[in-house]
Amino acid sequence: MKLLLILLSFLFFFNPLLSQNSWLLMPSYRHGFLLPHRPSLAYFNNQHIDEITFEVSKQLSDTNQWHRLYRLPNVGAGLYFANLPSSYYTGKSIAAYSFIDIPIKWAKKYSINYSIGTGIAYLTKHFSKTDNYYNIAIGSAFNAYINLGLYYSHYFNKIQINTGISFTHYSNGAWKKPNLGFNIPTVKISVGYLSKVKTPFLQKAQYKKNKYNAYEYDIMFSCGTRQNYPADPNSYLVNNLAFTFEKYISLKRKLGIGIDLFYDPSIPIREQAIPNFNTYNHYFRSGLRF
Template sequence: MAHLVSSHPLGAELNVQRQTTGAAPWHAWYKYPKVGLALVYFDYRNPLLGQSYAATVYLSKSISRTARHDFSFRLGTGLGYFPLHYDLYSNRKNTFISSPLNATIQLRFEYDVALSEHLGLLLALGLHHYSNGATDKPNFGINLPTVAVGVNYHQQRPAPVRPGYAPAPPDVGHNFLNVSTSVAFKKRSAFDPTTYVVNSITLAAGRRLNRKSNLLVGLEGFYDRSLRAAQLDTARDTRHLPDTRKAGAFLGHELLLGRLALVTHLGVYFYNPYKSNPFYYERVGLKYHLTPWLFGALDLKVHRFAADALELKVGARLGR
């Protein structure tokens, strides 16, 4: 990919940020983080990559904060748009980005120092990641380390927060069951135009450990139709092919932010006749409870840090 790494991209960012004040219990549990929206533009200064535009929602957690200084860590996710992307005939050298819409993840350490009552100087060191989660190929994605300098306008510094203790939720120490199913869409390669459907079903048992965490163990099955197509392409004899369906067991964690949760799983395949991938898989995603028992999620399933499928999930929680 050396032909794509030919310059230092330049970018600009516009942020709108709000200090949490304790209106919801989780604000106090995380020591009053900031939430915000970032609009991000990059010019890659490369005729194959062009520009990108992204909108990211994020959470910023202070590591050290005084009346004049604020050192914080920021984590955000959203959507990015690339007008230029891979095309077999007109842009086949762009193996980074193969579709106009991509997911984006942003990690950033920020230092804000007061210049006046309302203005602050911002210095930041970050990482931007863009990928379509293997919904299209090729999909090497972009990892973009950044150094940023900017100016913050503070309506009130420091922003007021509600004093007091936020009680623990009533379900701490209680067990529950999750039942869910998902669908994903993926391509095998840039030379196969077919979009294949991937399905999964999951049964998980969980326990709320404390204010911030759920621990889960579960079983799940996967049916990836692209594996059957790959199998038929390479098999000499198609009469006795191994099963392409897979089953796995996983250990998972959910970092809770009110109705929202950051999901991380590590799983191992115990039924895997068609050895198309490593024996383990990872998952990272966002889960949102629409009601106390109904939830939706967007998960990225990964094999050894390479995206396998971007899963759209719906499920139900049983128990207290």
């Protein structure tokens, strides 16, 4: 009841401001399970997972070309709360994230959309070699939060109802082991309030000539730390140099090829038992991507 009163008060005081744009306030409920991508994670599956999100988003107007290219998507931010299976070892999850909802198909009263969200998740329990060694999935309190979704939206004047499927992933990129991560597929239902009736994108827009170059070249350097094993207290600085060559085939799409060069001092420690192992050359690795 208290949460409902707060929400009604927010709508009363801020409705004049929100009505200037198409804003959406959307709580959601998602129900699913842990997808054990390793046999060692199967014992976590002793209960289903309930996820609750609160999102605020704004529908982009047609003032920019990319808004029309993606059929007037919504962009926004949200808060995420979830219980996790085997909660004595895994605890709960809280996340803050940004997202974009992109329509695939528009009609006057409905749309079909996909969503992409990324942020930071805080897990209340993670691996500890002294008091929580059964949690072999997550080695740190803070992790990357990634969510992908596909859903159907129906519009009743200023009320929007969504239903669809969602996939959530937690990972810390191996900077703290263990890092098997959690994968959580769910079904979702959402009921939201629109500050003004949503604008459907029903006509194919006339785009201006592509002002970008036909070809694009990129060079990127990145670095980060990783661990080898939970029992190894050392962190290793990993460096990456990436080269990319791409060709535009439309305003939304590119085709390209790239090569990545890695300097990873953690490799010899992991592979020192291999016969004839060259400790110098195996600091380096490379990869080709398309």
